Amino acid sequence: MTLWRIRATVDDRPGYLSVLTASLALRGVNILTVQVQPTEQGAVDDFLVDAPDTLDEAELVAAVQRGRGRDCWVARSEARGLADQPTRVLGLANRLVRDPDATGEALRALLNADSVSWRPAATGVDRGSTGTAMLLADPAGGSFALRRAAPAFTPAEYARAQALVELAATVARRAAEQVTLVLPDGAELGVRPSGADDLTGLVELHEGCSARSRHRRYLGGAAAPARLRRLLEPSRGLTLIATAAGPDPAAESVVAMANLLGEGDEAEVALLVRDDWQRRGIGSALLRRLVRHADRAGYAALVLHVQAENTPMLRTLRRLRRPHSAERDGALLTLTVPLAVATAVRKGTFLTPGA
Template sequence: MADDPAAKKTDTTTGGATRLWRRAAPAARRGLRAWRVRPGRGGRGLRGAAAAVRRSPGSATALWRVRTTVRDEPGTLARVCGALAAGGVDILTLQTHPLGDRTVDEFLLRTSEAAQPRELARLLSEAGGTDTWVERADAHDLVDTPTRVLNLATRAALDSAELPLALRALLGRCSIRSVPGDTPAEGSLEGTLLRLPDPAGGEIVVERHHVPFTPTEFARAHALVELDARLGRRTPGERHALTLPGGRAVTVRRADEGDLEAALAMHARCSKQTLTQRYHGPVKGADRYLRHLLSPRFGRTLAVESPAGELVALGHLLWDGDETEAALLVEDAWQRRGIGAALLRRLTDMAREARCESVYAVTRSSNTGMVAAMRGLGLPLDYQIEEGTLVVTATLAPAAVAPR
């Protein structure tokens, strides 16, 4: 989830200016992934579009998530399915979302690898579909919808931090924010915006610009939130030993708001330079945002405990809209022992399990330790620097980009 307004204003995690200039490149990348056809876009006709997406026997294939809106009349779905069949397109799954006199039909399709999204969209448009939207899918989408929803509910039931991830997996590419304030009794559906009561207080705002939400999706999302509210706060209790290069052992575990007092004590033992490198702002304000950073609504936190039971390091994986930030804080006396690198590897593994495409870290250009830890991941890295602030982005997996 993205940071709350207070954290954005005070530049606690990444810095307000950094957030703004970092949006351009990711937005451009996201724009390449989807193709949408609105009413009035013409084309070469049904026969030409069908030929363009037809799959030859034995040829490489591609998966697509597709939505198209048709009138709720007998035969409309049959025409769409017939057009897909004429194009040699396999329909793997189909869901229908009633909207009064219209229906949104959602497909998972398989075509030839060479198929163009614009041709697939035109094929559906010529068959009577409107507001057609096409996006590349992957093997994770092959799970049928009831099984996928049950799996998401199971994950959310085991860990409070899973709720935003479960909502994103349920609703597709979207941004999720946790907004403090009064908690509404019920949620609301407003086109491309969902508002849901947050069991932790305030509301959860889900936004998806490329296609409006349907009442069916709203009902599913609301059910996940209700499950979270009934179960209360829950954090996995596993503890893992980490042996440092010198042979000394520490413990790594998940952390939450219950660790606030121990985290504040660690802050008190950290130098001004260490806190400045982590928070990129006034040191005196660092303590105020620990509760925010430890909240499972905004991400996951790993804590490192010394043999004496003191908290000596924190690693945060923060849901920043539809991106993911990794941030580290290691107490001065425990630095240069491999703790930061070990935490970063574990955070990256967690991001990969959550199907994040990349993880970025924001630091000062002089923070060679964080840069070295990012390089130690052995992943493709992108560096952006402005006015002494360095953003290093690690790519976790090739982005599923629709061919153009």
């Protein structure tokens, strides 16, 4: 007996799957696993079967077609294919928790892709799957492009792959940014990505800042709770908060916030430090961490909108010791810091020979 994978589309109507399985059974084919994936064209049935050695690929295709199956794809399989799909996905998710940099390899294993590459940005291309090509959004910025010769990707496969990418991005962000920051004066702060449950701390941070500090951060705009919620968990980018322990070790107060908000291949950066914690190196430390994150994510440049009189922020930027350009519009400066675009290998490019 020989293991095969068979994928075919049948009309999503009662009894049609049984007709297909009966046609396979008449030729001695034993169905070991089956997955049904709904699509607009019908139900895509994915089988792992054990077939007699005398049956070849053409005969299996003919059996599927006699069973009212269409768009048939048949390929030899290995014993590892006996693991059911949920088990495989959970195994790959566990691997990404331990090593989020293995995203490209996990995607290739999940979808049997011929090639997986990471792009700094997807310009003019809609994310999703079309035939044998797939484009996945990377929450950290950019996108993953996948291809395989056959079969065509299904919506269910796209959803699984996107979930894995989002898991890897979350793990990488949390692991990379949870640190203890030791200031030059010896004080210690916790630095971590923000979450939805940090809203109260963020509101208290803004209440503890002077009107001047808030004006410099928001350029005269308001920091309403709805806006703060969006900053806590940006759809693209990262928000870091710095926390100081209070008299009660279990309680902490947010004393600074740093935002990296992605738009296209650039990311906007902004800082807010509570007045009584300013001039202690917090802004410089948070800005350096955002720059490293932007480098890893593959952004082409950082953009900062700063009031020309905001000397502390301009001094913080100079401490980066990175070249930057400035454009002035009245009292507002727009500063652009070019970044080295991350290579595809850093994000995980895997090509099979001849791909």
